[in-house]
Amino acid sequence: MAQTIKERLAELTDRLENGIRELYDSNRYAEYLAAMSKFHHYSFGNALLILFQCPTASRVAGYTKWKKLGRQVKRHEKGIQILAPCPYKRQIDCEQKDPNTGQTLYGPDGKPLVETMFEPITRFKVATVFDISQTEGRELPNIGVSELTGEVEHFTEIFDRLTELSPLPIEMEDFPGAAKGYASFQEQRIVIRPGMSQMQTIKTLVHEIAHAKLHDPAHLSPEERKQRREKEVEAESVAYVVCQHFGLDTSEYSFGYIAGWSRGRELTELKASLDCIHSTAGEIINAIQPSEPLYELAEKMQNPKQHQVNHKEKRSRK
Known part of the structure; x- marks a missing residue:
């Protein structure tokens, strides 16, 4: 040669x-990105859960999300279970501290002053998603x-x-x-x-x-x-x-x-x-x-x- x-x-x-x-x-790429932006980016742990349950999965989303994309989950399809974060705030009462010394502040009655705070807490629930191969309907932009x-x-x-x-x-x-x-x-x-x-x-x-x-x-x-x-x-x-x-x-x-x-x-x-x-x-x-x-x-x-x-x-x- x-x-x-x-x-x-x-x-x-x-x-x-x-x-x-x-x-x-x-323009095709811009349209593709707009559609792909609707898919979640999953944590490493959830990516492993998806891999173990459906090794060939390529694009996954929840039932409602697929409907918004113009696709319907096929009948009798078994969903892929992942862990979805559920953040909430828990109310707690804390003693007030002096910002300079860090010492507890006391009121006229000699009791510690108390303030109400909200502590962020994350719990998880089981959520179900489906791979695109488990759905049918409108073709996604390609x-x-x-x-x-x-x-x-x-x-x-x-x-x-x-x-x-x-x-x-x-x-x-x-x-x-x-x-x-x-x-x-x-x-x-x-x-x-x-x-x-x-x-x-x-x-x-x-x-x-x-x-x-x-x-x-x-x-x-x-x-x-x-x-x-x-x-x-x-x-x-x-x-x-x-x-x-x-x-x-x-x-x-x-x-x-x-x-x-x-x-x-x-x-x-x-x-x-x-x-x-x-x-x-x-x-x-x-x-x-x-x-x-x-x-x-x-x-x-x-x-x-x-x-x-x-x-x-x-x-x-x-």
């Missing part, structure tokens, strides 16, 4: 950054396509090579929720939803392999572990770069996915992760393309005119 892998990776990550920046400036379509040349060979590369075994299995796949370090496997297009399957598989390579808590110190939003930005960025390298355009899907997870942070997470995105994408690309047919596929996608010329030369020699 005319370009080295390193040059190609730099070109693709630049394209990724520019595409997301353009999306930030669009900033990209929700599904990739199309076939992939050399699909079986690419899939097999990704399976060999993966740190976790790959299993095709249906599961509840709207996610297309997940990497579970607890279950020690990657699960991919069957029945998707070849393009969506390859993109999802690369995304989950990136998680498995970058985010295994067993291989990271507490300081190295990242928040979920950073993990998703890294995994989807790797998937975008790898797929683009082989001529599989996931721009509309990946740009929206990354921008959705980065909302409020602009491009800071993406830029902070560029080194690991480069190295992980490069490793996956090198694992996929050693054979001549796949190498020619990548070269054909990147230099279609030159490929046509070479093809004609080969035919003329016959």
Whole structure:
């Protein structure tokens, strides 16, 4: 190829950054943010409760909140239980203190002066929320396509090579929720939803392999572990770069996915992760393309005119 892998990776990550920046400036992104602002940001404890009860949950809200968003919880759906804070103020009587000395103040009758104060107290109650997959109704504003379509040349060979590369075994299995796949370090496997297009399957598989390579808590110190939003930005960025390298355009899907997870942070997470995105994408690309047919596929996608010329030369020699 005319370009080295390193040059190609730099070109693709630049394209990724520019595409997301353009999306930030669009009206679609403003509409998306307005809708997303209606979702609560949950504490670490509640995030764990949601994860344990519904591992594939992506957007959760209460019954009433979903109605305001134009969606209805489906019949017979089992809610996700979390702890909702219930702050209130408790009335207490306190002895008055001298602000300078801190000593108790006394009245003419020799008794301590008393003042009424209100002490803030937080109690918790069990509240029920539902994931978007448990609802139906009006579509929420989106900033990209929700599904990739199309076939992939050399699909079986690419899939097999990704399976060999993966740190976790790959299993095709249906599961509840709207996610297309997940990497579970607890279950020690990657699960991919069957029945998707070849393009969506390859993109999802690369995304989950990136998680498995970058985010295994067993291989990271507490300081190295990242928040979920950073993990998703890294995994989807790797998937975008790898797929683009082989001529599989996931721009509309990946740009929206990354921008959705980065909302409020602009491009800071993406830029902070560029080194690991480069190295992980490069490793996956090198694992996929050693054979001549796949190498020619990548070269054909990147230099279609030159490929046509070479093809004609080969035919003329016959």
